[in-house]
Amino acid sequence: MQHDIQTLTEIYGQPTAWRNSLQMLASTDLHALVAGHPPTSQEWVFVGCGTSFYLAQAAAASLTSLLGVPARAVPASEILLFPALTLPQGASRYFPVLISRSGHTSEVLQVASLLQSKGVEFLAVTCDGRELAEMTPRVLKLPVVEESTVMTSSFTSMVLGLQYLAAVLAKDDAFLFALGTLPGHLERLLKTYGPQVESFARQPVEDFAFLGQGALYAIAQETALKVMESSSSYAQFFHALEFRHGPKSVVGPETVVGSLLSESAFEAEAAVLKEMKELGSRTLAITNLATAELRKSADLLIELDLPVPELARLIVYVVWGQLLGSYRGLEKGLNPDNPRNLSRVVTI
Numbered sequence: 001m002q003h004d005i006q007t008l009t010e011i012y013g014q015p016t017a018w019r020n021s022l023q024m025l026a027s028t029d030l031h032a033l034v035a036g037h038p039p040t041s042q043e044w045v046f047v048g049c050g051t052s053f054y055l056a057q058a059a060a061a062s063l064t065s066l067l068g069v070p071a072r073a074v075p076a077s078e079i080l081l082f083p084a085l086t087l088p089q090g091a092s093r094y095f096p097v098l099i100s101r102s103g104h105t106s107e108v109l110q111v112a113s114l115l116q117s118k119g120v121e122f123l124a125v126t127c128d129g130r131e132l133a134e135m136t137p138r139v140l141k142l143p144v145v146e147e148s149t150v151m152t153s154s155f156t157s158m159v160l161g162l163q164y165l166a167a168v169l170a171k172d173d174a175f176l177f178a179l180g181t182l183p184g185h186l187e188r189l190l191k192t193y194g195p196q197v198e199s200f201a202r203q204p205v206e207d208f209a210f211l212g213q214g215a216l217y218a219i220a221q222e223t224a225l226k227v228m229e230s231s232s233s234y235a236q237f238f239h240a241l242e243f244r245h246g247p248k249s250v251v252g253p254e255t256v257v258g259s260l261l262s263e264s265a266f267e268a269e270a271a272v273l274k275e276m277k278e279l280g281s282r283t284l285a286i287t288n289l290a291t292a293e294l295r296k297s298a299d300l301l302i303e304l305d306l307p308v309p310e311l312a313r314l315i316v317y318v319v320w321g322q323l324l325g326s327y328r329g330l331e332k333g334l335n336p337d338n339p340r341n342l343s344r345v346v347t348i
Contacts (some may be wrong), residue, residue: 007148007230007336011322012190015183017153018160018315020143022180025164033138034123037095039069039169045087046073046162048099049107051151051225056099057218058314059162065215065311066163066170073218076107080114091115096122097162101146101154103130112136125162127154140165148337150229152322155222156315163312178308185306186316193302197320200300201327205256205282208235210321211243212260213269219314220260223321230325230336240269243276251281258284258324260317261294263310273297284324286317 010017037044044063046056056073063071076098079086087094096115100108103126112135115122123138127146133139142161146154160179167175208227212220217239224235238247240259251257257276261269266287274297277283285298288306295301302320306313326336 005326005330005336007150007152007326008323010146010148010153011319011326012194014153014156014319015187015190017144017157018183018186021157021160022164022183024143025161028140030140030165030168033140034095034165034169037121037123039063039067039071039095042093042095043069044071044097045094046071046097046099047076047079047108047111048073049076049105051155051222052099052101052105052108052158054218054222054225055155055158055162056097057221058159058215059097059099059166061215061218062159062163062311062314063166066166066172066175076105076111079111080107091118091120094120096120097125098122098132099125099158100132101126101151101158102128103132104128105132108132109135125158127158150226150322150325150336152226156318159315163314175309175312178312181308182306182312182316185304185308186319189302189304189316190319193320194323196300196302197323198327200284201324202331203282204254205328206234206254207250208233208256208258209243209247209250210235210237210258210260211240211269211272212237212262213240213265214262215311215314216260216262216317219317220258222318223258223260223324226318226321227325227328230322230334231329231332232334233325233328233332240265240272243272248276248279251276251279253280253282255281256284257281258321259286261285261287263288270294270297284320286320288313 048056060071060073127144142157144157210220210224220237224237227235259273277297286302329336
């Protein structure tokens with residue numbers, strides 16, 4: 001498994017990172033953290049860059065699902081460059097949630113400064129803290145120490161933190177209990193599927209396309225990014241059914257189509273993957289429970305078998321793309337700890 005690679009060490013260490021985060025969250029007064037800004041009276045806008053933007057999308061979908069209120073995710077650069085499109089009624093109508101692993105990302109800090117200048121309060125979600133944590137008294141700092149360039153345990157832990165916050169606000173004790181069971185489930189799954197992903201990654205491939213719908217669309221985006229970052233491969237992401245509308249022209253024996261299948265839209269999503277298999281693509285399926293038909297459609301099947309609500313499974317879905325990217329990079333002679341052209345923090 002080559003655990004001398006820091007990125008892999010952090011991927012396989014996520015059960016511990018999640019336990020530490022859950023312990024911290026359980027001892028934090030989350031109501032006080034967002035006091036005066038309930039999502040029922042102000043639209044929460046989640047803001048990030050790169051992986052943190054996909055994180056923002058997952059958080060917005062989670063808040064909407066758990067509380068039944070509108071929420072959005074916006075790249076930090078869009079707020080800076082096109083504020084009239086992103087915050088059309090003025091920043092004071094929203095409660096921004098600014099996300100940055102390092103707390104040092106240029107665009108996020110610029111958005112924080114903009115909000116400060118307008119007297120708008122915001123929540124900072126981070127792991128390192130740094131400047132972002134100094135710009136607001138409202139800070140959710142996850143206890144994750146991540147040394148690698150690409151975000152893995154920080155991504156899943158911050159999603160976990162924001163889902164936990166949403167469940168607390170929704171008074172959904174069953175969902176909170178479900179989140180608490182995830183570290184143990186992931187330990188089990190990594191033992192089974194880690195070696196299978198490593199083997200799958202050894203086979204040559206030119207293109208990757210990852211498909212997802214609903215809240216899993218954000219996870220499909222992050223999965224594609226992890227494969228792209230860690231292996232310098234060409235990876236795309238699409239809504240599952242949209243892949244039929246033109247993008248399937250890339251399908252062939254040197255393409256991997258990976259489907260993150262939901263429970264809610266399983267039949268439709270499984271039909272897309274079956275079609276791509278019939279068109280000659282190599283296929284990866286990640287699902288909670290597989291049918292006999294899906295087993296025939298998947299060259300690699302990852303069956304989670306998690307007895308938790310569908311929304312609570314998001315962070316478990318992304319782990320396999322993290323592994324696939326790292327193992328594919330190693331197979332190409334690359335070092336996932338030092339991805340080409342990338343640095344741990346983006347500053348402009």
